[in-house]
Every structure is written in structure tokens, then in C-alpha cells.
Amino acid sequence: MSVLKLAVWSDDARVGEIGFDTDADLWTLEYDPGWIASDDSFPLSPRLPLNLAAGETYGSQTIRRLLQNLLPEGQILDDVARANGVGKGNVFALIHALGSETTGAFRFLPIDADGLNQPEPPPREVTLAELDAKFKARNWEPFAKWDGQVRMSIAGQQDKIALYVERDQEGRISRMVLPDAPYASTHLVKPEPTSEALPHLVANEHFCMSFAKKLGFPVANVEILRLPAPALMIERFDRLQQTPSKRVQRLHIIDACQALDMPVTAKYEKSMGNLAEYREGVSLPKLFSIIDLVPAKARATLGMLRWVLFQLLISNFDAHGKNFSFLVGRNHLELAPWYDLVCVAAYPALSQEYAMAFGDTFAQSKLTPYEFGHFAALCNLPTSVVRKEASKLAKAASAAAFQLAEDGPYEGEEKEFVQGIAQYIAKQATWLAELAVNLSKTRPSDYE
Template sequence: MKKLAVFLNERQVGVLSQDRSGLLEFQYDSVWLDDRRATPLSRTLPLQDTPFKGNEARVFFAGILPDEGIRHQVASILGISERNDFVMLEHIGGECAGAVSLLPMDTVPVPESGATRPLDRQELDRIVKLLLQRPLLAGESGVRLSLAGSQTKLPVIKQNDSFALPLGNTPSTHILKPEPERFPGLVDNEFFCMSLAKEIGLKVPAVSWLRIDMTPCLFVERYDRVTDSNGVVQRLHQEDFCQALGFPPERKYQQEGGPLLRDAVALLRDWSTLPAIDILDFLEGVIFNVVIGNADAHGKNYSLLYSNGERRLAPLYDLVSTIMWPELSIVPAMKIGQSSSINRITSTNWQKMANECRIGWPMLRNRINEICRKIKVVLEQGELIESSNDQKIAGYVSATIEERVSM
């Protein structure tokens, strides 16, 4: 039986094991269960003495790992099977989303100040170039990093204009997202959409833009990391909606059997400590994604954040106008009233969604009108285009959204 120690920050909370047949099992540590302040790893992994086996254990832990092509690349580089969640976590589970990390048994986590590798500009250039061929720097000595998603990205430590690579299970502060060759303009697109969301009052992490080795890169400040008064980076735990609802990562899209919008609203109604606020914030995020033309807002692109005994909707992330690339699907990842196209969503679709989610249609209609009004005001000012790094791309995205908001 192979085993990994599972930590939340510096506390061991349990053990993940894999038997010879490949079956996963997670068992909470008795000391953790006896702690009155103990919190569960996931809504689907409540605190209990009995172990979670098979798919019960897999959903949360597989959800930590990268998706699709990135997962395949990482597995090829490491010489392991892409289907073996345990072995992949063994290699790259040191610094993950939220406060969880997986380490060899009897390993003591590094202090939060941790081990790092400073990156000068030359080394940063090398890292970005390497990252496009070696996702998450898989196989680099001392590097054990994992982030969910299908886009190339890397956890880094960024302080002002200096950068470092976290080693072992040292917490990072930002996510570096270099522009993939397949999607030119993605960085400027996401920078514009994230900035627009912030301007109209939606909760989003801070983003910045930097060209590294001629590659546009987006730096996203991690909302699941906070810096205390002593300057020490602390982790906050989180899980995405797929993990919280019990959907494996390969079922993140509704049309593949993944979560529906009504599942997401029901999750917040049942699990959030402030459901009324979080449901409204979630609905505004859904509206915003429709208006900008983001058909990829699936169950792993919304998350819950756990902090100070509260369970709250995390800030919005991965806001991109996906209709900029005609080859991408226009089917909404979570459908609005069974709509089959992000470009053809009517008031009838919205009203049906309201009924399915058990929310008032007048309230939803007012939020749609208000979000559209705010977006229109910001776009008419033109300041987001002027502050963008590539004004041509920003102008195109702006014009596309402006046309949609007037529909």
C-alpha cells in the first residue's frame, strides 16, 4: 500500500493511500478529528472516522491536478500514467490550489517562509520558454507544483518587481500564465475582461501584464494566499464547484454530465455561510460571462473559499471572451435555460434558468440590466483600451462586448 500525508497548511489532516489494484482511500487523522477547529477537506469529504474509498476519495484529489492536455504532457515528462492520480500527486502535489499539500509520509512541511529559487530576468525568460514545453516545470529539481485547468500556468512568488520559484511545498503568491501559441491574444483578452469585471464592481483577483522573452504573460494574484503582518504568506483553503458537488474533473462540462447552474446555486444555498450574498455574486458572474462571450465558464471555473470558519464564493477568475476564437465551442459550459449557443441567449432562456434555480425572475432581470448598464458605461469611457498593452486586441474585445451588451 502506497501512502501520502495530506496537509492543510502545516497540519497533517489525513493519509491518502493507493492499494495494488489502484484504488484510492482517504482517512482523516484521529488527532485532526479531535480538534474542535478541524475543517473538512471538502464538502464531499465530511469529518468522519471511516475512510473514503474509490470515487469518494478520487473526486477531490483528482480535482487538484491539471486537466486534459496539460495532464498528458506532465505524465509524459515524468514517465508515469496520466490516469494514475496518486502517482501524479506524489510528483507534483507539494503546492496546490487552496491550503492542501501532499507529501511523503513522515515528511515535515517546510516553514511558511519556505525554500525558494530566486529568478532574475534571464532565469525568468528561461522558465517561460521551458514552461510552454514542460507544464508546471514537471521534472525540475525540487519543484512540486500543481494547478487545475487546461491552460499552461505556473505558481510563482512575486514581490514588487522580483520573482522566485517556490520549492517543495512553499506557498506561492501569484499564478503566471504565458500566452499559448494556439491562442494569440489570450493574455490581452483575459487582462481586459478581468479589468472590466473589476471596474463594474465584481470580485476578481488583481491582474498584471508583463512581456517575458517576447511572450505576453499574465500575473494573477492568488486569492487563496494572504500575507500576514510579518510578511509571511499563508494559505487559505479552497475547492472548486466540481469538487464540492462530487463531479470528477473529466465531467466539468454540463454536456458531459457535469454540474448545472441549478446545482451551483443549490450548492451555495446549502453550503455557503452567507448564501444570499454569494448566490447574487455568482449570478452576476454568470451574467458577466454571457455578456463577454465566455462559453468556458464550467464547474471548475467557480470555487469556494474557506477562511475564519466561513465558506464563501471565491472571487471570479479565468474571465475570457472565448468567442474571439471561432474554432472554440459556443455551447455554454453551464447552459442558460438549455440554450445551445452563448450567442443566442434570450430573456426566455434567462427566465427558465431563474425557475430552475428557484430565484425570482424580476430580481435576475434587474441584475442583467444593471450589469449591462455598468459595462456599457465603462466601455464608452474607453479607458480600459487606453491602459491595455495591445490596444488593437483590447479594442476588438471591447467592440465585441459592446455589441453584445446592446443586443
């Protein structure tokens, strides 16, 4: 029997260890007694609690799914696996390679590593000019590879780099560093995609994120970098940058897939593709079920409903199970700020179906008041609350969108592009208002 192990650390505290039996293909988890006893401790996920009843063990596949959800996807995962000489299904090897800087609070280090006194090489600074050069070289050089080392450890399919960022007293970037120990990243930077089918995605996401913030919703802070090519810089909400020490505290978050103990392949409700009878992935009712783990349930339900309605407003058809996250406490979850907000309707080449159905429809054109009410019934939402929130959002949307498109930091063709998104949102607001009004014609008994 060959058992491989990784030590799990949270900032300066040893959390425990994860084991992988390569012969039996089984995963194990053991929390350190000191971590369990600490008042500041929290579990990897609610499905992997700090304490188990006598005779219970942690599920092997639950551990694997939690870790696999930390890995990048698509071509980036292919590049990372190839660079490390392993198969992309080799979760242990990939976490071993990338686990020192992942999403959330935990670092996954070699079992004999000292998480308190790691080697401190000279900081590897990154300039805006170097970022620009790396972005331009993506067609022939994997973006995840820096100085011969793979740096990509953030889930998702888009190219991105995690950086530690310092600013001067005026708020301008004064220094950017790759997050080798003792540095932890504070920001993510995403360039424009290489695909011509996705023009101005940086401006699109910046606009949608800023639009949500303008409406008073909790979102990650974003800004556009000019390298001179545009790139989106996102302030990480799972990091707390402390001044004047400049120490960065890692905060723990998990996405809906991890909270539901589902694999990354289940992030879409139709996880089996066009096999209509199989809808085993993350759905809106499953998403709302996670609120059972949140103490302030009424407030959390309202927050999640507002997120759902906002996706309708901007037609973010790709809002899936990894696009909603939760902050993790010792015995509870809290809703995390919003992220990855994009008007997908601006790109006709992409799927124009919702990642999660409203009632029984994935198509916006078939989202009738009946199906809207069906969504409310399935998620145990009072139709009066859904109607009120949808109407309020629709009323505020148009003016805010047009003002942002006019006053935002958009240049040249970007400005015309986001003005088109604002015009689209205005039409969506009218549609959403009508949907809300007609929702009053439905009754919960219609869906029994």
C-alpha cells in the first residue's frame, strides 16, 4: 500500500493532513487536535466537519471533490497537467503542485513542510509591461507558466494570474509580486480572451460588476488596467490585507459545488448535456437549499434571490454552481460577494440557455410567469417577495445602466459596446417588470 500525504495549513496554523491511498484510490482527512480546539478554527467544508460521531469517517469522494473544485478547468488544466508531467485527472499531483495558493484559506503543502518557516526567496516582482507581454504570448506559450513554474491555481476556465498588490497613498499600484511565500495574493488579473467571439469581455465584466455595485449589491471590487491592452483586476474577497504590517490573512470560502458536495462536472444543472431527462447538476432549488447552513436565513434568502434576479436582468446565462460562493465559519456559512458577472447575451456564439433552469425552462424566451412562479415554488420563495424584488430591480436598472455606460472608464469601442449592454438591460428591465406583475396571477397550488 502506498499512501501519499499533504499537510493542510491556514495562515500560521497547522490544520491537519490529507492522505491518498494510490492502490485503493481512497482519500482520508485528519484534523489536528490543536486546530479542532482553536476558537478560530473552521472546517474545509460543511461536508467535512471538524468533529465526527464515533465510528464515522470522512467520505473519500467528498475529499476528492472538494480538492478537484480548486483546480482550473479546460485548456488551462491541460497546460498545468502537461507542465507537471501528470494526467489532468491526477488530483493529488495537481494539488501538490498548485496547493500553496488556492481559493479560500487553506494551503496544501508537502507533509514535511513547515508552514510557519517556509523559505523566503527574493520577491518576484511583476511589471505592467511584463503582464502585457505575457498576455500577448498566450497563443504560443501557456499563460499559467511563469519562470518555468506553473502558477495557475484558481478555479475556472479563463486565463488569470494571482498577484500580491501594494498601492501608494493615492491608491495607485506601486508594486505587484507573484505570491510565493511569505506573500499571499490579494488580486486576480484577467486579460481579454484570445477568442474573437468574445470582444470587450473585460469591459463587459467590469460594467456588470460595477452596475451591480451601483445598485447596492455586494460585489468584488474591480478596475480596468491599461497595459495598454485592457485587463480586469479583481480584488480578492477571500483575502484581508492588513496595514501597516502588509500581512494578508486568508479567509475561507467555498463555492456551491463544494457546499453541495458535487463535482466540478456538475456545475451546470444539465450536467449530462442535452440529455433532457438528466438534471442532476447544481440547480436553483439546490442552491437555495444551502441557506439551511446560514444563520440569518431570511437575509440570506433575500440576498440569493437578488443575485438570481440580477442574472436575469443582465442575461448572464452562464451563472452556474461555481459562480456563487460562501464564507465559511466554524459551524455556519455566510453569503460571499458576487463575482463573474457578464452579459452573455452580448455574445451570440455562446449558449443562450440558463445554466440553471427557472422552473422547467432553460430558455429566456420560454420564461413565462408560470415558470417564474414555478421557480419560486421550487425554491420555497413567497411570490410576493419575488414580485417585490423583481419590480424594485427593474425600476432602478435603466437609469443606473445608462449613467454607468456614460461615466465609466471605457474607451473607444468599449464605450459603444457597454452602451449597447445598457440598452439591452433597459429592455430586460421592462421584461422583468412585466414578468413580476404577471407573477401575481400564479398560485402555489398551480405547482402541486
